[in-house]
Amino acid sequence: MFEQAFKNIDDVLRKEAGCTTELDYTEQTSWLLFLKYLDGLEQDLVDEAALEKKKYAYILDKPYRWESWAAPKGKDGKLDHNSALTGDDLRDFVNQKLFPYLHGFKQRANGPNTIEYKIGEIFGEIKNKIQSGYNMREVIDQVDELRFRSQAEKHELSHLYEAKIRNMGNAGRNGGEYYTPRPLIRAIVQVVQPKLGERIYDGAVGSAGFLCESYDYLKKVHPKRTTAQDRMLQERTFYGKEKKSLAYVIAIMNMILHGIDAPNILHTNTLTENLADIQEKDRYDVVLANPPFGGKERKEVQQNFPIRTGETAFLFLQHFIKILKAGGRGGVVIKNTFLSNTDNASVSLRKLLLESCNLHTVLDCPGGTFQGAGVKTVVLFFEKGAPTRKVWFYEFDPGRNLGKTKPLNDADLSEFVELQRTFADSPKSWSVDAKSIGAATYDLSVRNPNGGQELTHRSVQEIMAEIVALDAESKEVIANIQALI
Numbered sequence: 001m002f003e004q005a006f007k008n009i010d011d012v013l014r015k016e017a018g019c020t021t022e023l024d025y026t027e028q029t030s031w032l033l034f035l036k037y038l039d040g041l042e043q044d045l046v047d048e049a050a051l052e053k054k055k056y057a058y059i060l061d062k063p064y065r066w067e068s069w070a071a072p073k074g075k076d077g078k079l080d081h082n083s084a085l086t087g088d089d090l091r092d093f094v095n096q097k098l099f100p101y102l103h104g105f106k107q108r109a110n111g112p113n114t115i116e117y118k119i120g121e122i123f124g125e126i127k128n129k130i131q132s133g134y135n136m137r138e139v140i141d142q143v144d145e146l147r148f149r150s151q152a153e154k155h156e157l158s159h160l161y162e163a164k165i166r167n168m169g170n171a172g173r174n175g176g177e178y179y180t181p182r183p184l185i186r187a188i189v190q191v192v193q194p195k196l197g198e199r200i201y202d203g204a205v206g207s208a209g210f211l212c213e214s215y216d217y218l219k220k221v222h223p224k225r226t227t228a229q230d231r232m233l234q235e236r237t238f239y240g241k242e243k244k245s246l247a248y249v250i251a252i253m254n255m256i257l258h259g260i261d262a263p264n265i266l267h268t269n270t271l272t273e274n275l276a277d278i279q280e281k282d283r284y285d286v287v288l289a290n291p292p293f294g295g296k297e298r299k300e301v302q303q304n305f306p307i308r309t310g311e312t313a314f315l316f317l318q319h320f321i322k323i324l325k326a327g328g329r330g331g332v333v334i335k336n337t338f339l340s341n342t343d344n345a346s347v348s349l350r351k352l353l354l355e356s357c358n359l360h361t362v363l364d365c366p367g368g369t370f371q372g373a374g375v376k377t378v379v380l381f382f383e384k385g386a387p388t389r390k391v392w393f394y395e396f397d398p399g400r401n402l403g404k405t406k407p408l409n410d411a412d413l414s415e416f417v418e419l420q421r422t423f424a425d426s427p428k429s430w431s432v433d434a435k436s437i438g439a440a441t442y443d444l445s446v447r448n449p450n451g452g453q454e455l456t457h458r459s460v461q462e463i464m465a466e467i468v469a470l471d472a473e474s475k476e477v478i479a480n481i482q483a484l485i
Contacts, residue, residue, distance in 0.1 A: 002153075005142045006160045012138045018129035022168040027246050028129055029164065030253045032143045034122060037256055038115075039066035040148045059116060064101050069093060071144040079141065091133035099123050112266055118252060121267050125245030151259070158212075158257035165207045165250060180206065180290045180333065181369065184379075185213045187413040188288060188331040191361065191381055191420055196222055196229055198237070198285035203270040203319055205240030208251035210288040212258045214238065234260060239284065243269040271297055271315050274304040275322045283325040290333035291316035293375070307352065309345035314338070317349060317380075321356060326385040330357075336364065336376040339444040350442035354434065357382040361420055364395045364446045368402030378446070388434045392423040395448050426450075 009029055013019045019028055042058060042065070049056035062068055072083040085093055106120025130136040147153045165179055194200050194214050202210045215238060222229070238260060242248040248267045255263040295312035302308040305318050313334050320330055338346060339362070353359055361381035369377060382388075398412040419429050427450045437444065 002146050002156055002160060005145050006164070008142045009139050012135050012142070013130070016130055016132060016135050018131040022164075023246065024129055026164045026168050026250060027126055028139070029143075030249050031122065031126055031128070032139060033146070033161075034249070034253055034256075035066055035070070036143050036146060037148050037253075038119070041115075041261070044149070059119070061101075064098060066144075069098065070140050079144075084137070085133075086137040087133040089133065090136055091128075091131065094128050094136065099128060113262070113264055115262055118262075118265075122249050122252065125267070126249055148257075154257055154259055158254070158259075161254060161257050165209075165254065179371075180209050181408045182209060182213065183408045183410045183413055184333075184365070184369065185209050185288075186217075186410060187363075187417050188333075188379060188381075189213050189217045190417050192286060192288060192329050192331045194218060194286045194288075196225075197232065200238055200286040200288065201284035201323065202240045202287070202289045203323070204289050204291040204316055205242040205251045205265060206247050206290065208240060208254045208263070208265065210290070211238040211240055211251075211260075211263075212254055214286075214288065215255075215258055215260060235262070235264075238264060240265045241268050241270045242266075269301075270319060271301050271304065271312070273319070275306065275318065276304075278322050280325075283323055283328070285325055285328050287320045287324055287328065287330040287332065289316065289320060289331075293335045307345050307348045309343075309349075311345065314345055314349055317353070321352065321384065324384040328384045330380070330382050330384070332380050332382075333377050334380060336378045336446070339378060339446065342441055347441050350444060353380070353382065354388045354437065354442060357384045357388065358386050359388045359391055359444075360423070362391060362393050362444065362446070363416060364393065366396060366398065366402060369408060371404060371407075390423075390434060391432045391437075391444065392420070392429065393432065393446055393448075394419065394429045395446060397428060 006029075010025055013025045013028060019025060038059070042056075042060070046056045058065070067073065069085060072080045074080040102119050102123035104120065105116045106124055109117035109120060111117060128136075130139065146157060148157065162182070166182075168179060189210070194217065196218060200211065200214050202208070205211065215233065218233060218237075219225075225233070238255070240251060240263070242251055242265060245267070248265065251265050252263050255265070291313045293311070293313035296310040297312055297315055302310065302315070305315055307314070307318055309315065317332060317334060317338075320332055324330060338349070341347075359380060359382045361379075363379040363381070365377045365379065367376050394416050396413070396416060398408070400406055402408055415426075415428075419426055423429075423431060425431065428448070430449050
């Protein structure tokens with residue numbers, strides 16, 4: 001229904017000098033989608049107020065509503081070309097009037113969980129990069145064709161938007177920060193099994209993949225919900241924090257398209273929160289996350305943690321353990337070197353995890369699980385409140401080299417999910433008694449006692465085909481750059 005509109009938007013943005021990457025395409029599509037969604041939301045609220053014979057107080061003043069500046073309609077319901085801005089007039093209105101007006105909502109909002117606050121936060125952080133007002137008019141006309149009113153429309157838009165996020169992740173470099181492969185997230189959610197009524201948290205929310213997949217999981221497991229349960233899912237179930245402005249915007253938009261109208265996502269650096277200040281009321285039942293690894297945090301941020309380290313992921317893991325309720329469950333992606341590093345911080349953190357939580361499962365992921373990341377990862381599954389007695393390891397081997405053309409899929413992880421239910425032994429899985437883990441280093445290295453899988457070497461033809469494909473990609477990128485010069 002809307003796939004062609006998304007393709008048309010990307011085609012226009014590729015002509016735009018201010019947009020050069022998949023990240024730019026997603027960012028610019030996101031702020032326009034958000035304003036179109038807001039227009040539809042206000043129309044729904046106007047209709048509801050009319051049914052109750054009440055007067056509706058608009059969020060946006062009339063000149064800044066979508067119907068006024070982006071898509072004014074004539075009596076026939078079609079775009080009024082005499083009233084619609086275009087060219088320099090449109091660009092100047094967006095840059096000089098619309099964005100400053102929308103950013104001002106942050107100061108006027110009653111609190112961070114209001115739609116007004118989110119409007120101000122979004123438009124204070126991102127910038128309009130569409131420099132040509134004529135290109136902007138083309139994009140707006142395409143966005144105006146999209147509709148958010150029915151669940152079927154939202155469902156299709158959410159799939160198209162997820163595809164944009166995936167493309168951004170596959171673009172490599174910093175694109176991967178925003179995208180965790182959805183099959184991996186779905187497997188993690190199936191193991192952790194969030195329940196209706198629980199509060200689910202991701203302190204490094206990225207594109208909100210964990211929260212969106214948890215929402216879909218809960219709806220699927222509980223198809224017959226009451227109105228009160230639906231309201232709880234909307235308002236008091238999913239919580240997240242995100243430091244980066246683009247990821248924050250994408251997370252908000254992704255959750256809205258999945259059906260969560262006012263996401264509880266805060267734009268903040270999670271790690272600036274002192275662990276000593278976390279109280280019982282701040283805690284969550286479930287933590288699902290893929291925190292950034294390899295980053296370095298400043299000394300003043302490290303002061304907030306008992307185990308001080310510059311490694312961002314290790315600070316996040318301390319935060320997650322602390323913010324879980326007693327009996328709370330976690331599924332957290334982390335570098336596999338965490339299991340065996342011998343520095344003081346790594347050893348102390350493994351000791352904390354094993355003694356304060358039941359680390360019941362470790363999923364060992366192969367290289368290539370994350371596009372462009374270049375590191376191997378593991379997923380830690382744990383329950384807070386009792387020490388670890390036994391750790392079940394699963395060495396994930398999809399039987400092929402994962403990559404852009406052969407990505408991870410749900411079937412790849414089905415055996416892991418099935419075996420994990422009973423912690424069954426297999427050629428790929430085994431259990432380690434906590435008593436056998438040395439107290440000197442608490443080493444958790446993945447050592448398959450079954451000998452693991454035989455190393456499969458790629459054929460010369462496969463390697464040459466990949467080199468040719470990469471070479472063609474490089475030539476295409478260079479040609480695009482030359483066309484811009």
